[in-house]
Amino acid sequence: MPAHALGALDGDDLRRVERHLDRGCDECERELLEATRQVEKLAETVTPTPPSDLLRARLDRELDRRQPRAQPAWVKRAAIVALALLASWSLWDRTLLREEVDRLSADRTETMERLAGVQQQLDQARTMLARLARAGRIVSAPGARQVVLAGLELTPTAQGQTFVDPVARSAVFYATGLPALTEEETYQLWFIADGTPVSAGTFDVEDDGSAMLLVEATAAVDEIQLWAVTIEPAGGVPQPTGAMVLKG
């Protein structure tokens, strides 16, 4: 390798070394790199000669004639190679290393943010799936009681249904055709038992006007006299105050 770095090889020797390097040999590549550094040291024994302005101008003209090109593959690996080189050196350039670390940190942050977004979507999907499974169990529970709610004056095309599991005393409510409300308002589901309205929870509607609400605790199925939906202030109220839109 020293002779190759010096340019002293020719003929068969040169071809043999080049073939060997082309096949890939880490040890010889390291040796060649060291030999190249030695050759640089030899070069440093020569007095530097500043290039003329004429030469600079000629170079500029030649470069102007050349076409722009795409990024080669090795550049994408340059950071890794640079780090590998660093590992073999005792003297570290902290500034350059910090740049690499910052870049990798930025990549990591971006990846973590994307992962968090995906995780959030996954959590939402899991929650929805669990709610649907729960709703399915209520609807298919033995003796489940179905009640149909009809739209009133404000929402004549709206419809609703509740299914109550008589054993678990839980219910699921579905509605369609409900208009979207302002941010200051919410829909609130009630059941009337023993003449008293009890809140079964608040809900928002999807873009298509549909809604679903799981009710964890209801009165005994036979005690429920009525289901109703009213429009209330955001957050809901203890007793109904607003307009009724569904009843059944």
Next chain:
Amino acid sequence: MTTYSTELEDIQLMGRVARGDRDAFASLFERHAPLVLGVLARMLGRRDEAEEVLQEAFLQAWDRAGSYDPKRATPRGWILLISRSRAIDRIRSRQARARREEAVSTEEAWRAEVEPVGTGQLEANERAERVSRALTVLPDDQRRCIELAFFEGLSHSQIASALDQPLGTVKSRILLGMRKLRDQLIPAF
């Protein structure tokens, strides 16, 4: 003198050159052209010819920056390799021409052509002294072989012929000399 941090910066510059960044190329040129030109002038003995080779070499570096492999050479070493390779081509072409013109002897022919001209401009004496200082650690026979290879661009076989020594002897002198130089010239970090 280059440092490893300079070398890393050079590698980054090479990456930008490979993407077609003219500013990065200009930086590499300003950093290394004077040293490379000094070597070329020493090899070729003529400033105008050295500048021609320097231009060709840097244009080749621009064109082939994408094939540069930082595992095999530092950017400066790579540019030096390209430049010396082109200078060696010219020297060998001269030798062939000299042989055709039936010069007195092979050694005299190339020696006559590569002797520096314009010594005032190129400060040949001072240069020779610096070279000599750096190479004084070597036995004369090893130093001579390395000088012939590096500054005159001679191959193993040409050195053997010029010095009238067996090829194997020349090879081992260069190998031993380079190992000794490595120990002397590369500082411990």
